[in-house]
Amino acid sequence: MHPALELFELNTKKNLDHLHAEFAKLQTGRANASLIEHITVEAYGQRMELKAVASISVQDARSIVIQPWDKSVLGDIEKSLQAANIGVNPVNDGIAIRLNFPPMTEERRKQITKVVGQLAEAAKIKIRQDRQTANDLAKEIAEEDEKERVQKELQHHVDEANRKVEEMASQKEKEVMTV
DSSP states (O other): OOHHHHHHHHHHHHHHHHHHHHHHHSOOSSOOGGGTTTOEEEETTEEEEHHHHEEEEEEETTEEEEEESSGGGHHHHHHHHHHHTOSSOOEEOSSOEEEEOOOOOHHHHHHHHHHHHHHHHHHHHHHHHHHHHHHHHHTTOSSHHHHHHHHHHHHHHHHHHHHHHHHHHHHHHHHHHOO
16 A cells, blocks of 8 residues: 555544544433543642543433542542533532433534534545645656556545545434434
């Protein structure tokens, strides 16, 4: 495989992984640990991800329980959750923090669907930029037939990557709109 194609493939994989991670952070109708595990908490004099200082468990479709390994960081976790503005207020019972998610409204579902579209469009823009970079590398090929073959194969990879982005976005929109 030509280095231009390898570079494009590597960048596309990173791009799709990033898109998947961003989609996981979006609230759907169900409670999901990925909504909050990335939130940073000021604990032990440094910033740490929530998942590094506490266990996060989903009790049912609408609630998440966060139990810190060390009770002394409970207040810090609560502050971080309030600052993260995730749409629910944390309830601190002195042992753990509970997040109770209300049922999503139709308006909120439509807002999240728009965010899904924006994230998908950003991923497609990144794919176009990666294609341009790979195309610039392919233009350096001296042999005309080889250059044309690499550019055709590159376009095939671009089409496939765009199809995957569309598929992921469609799936996430369907998940968000399901009541």
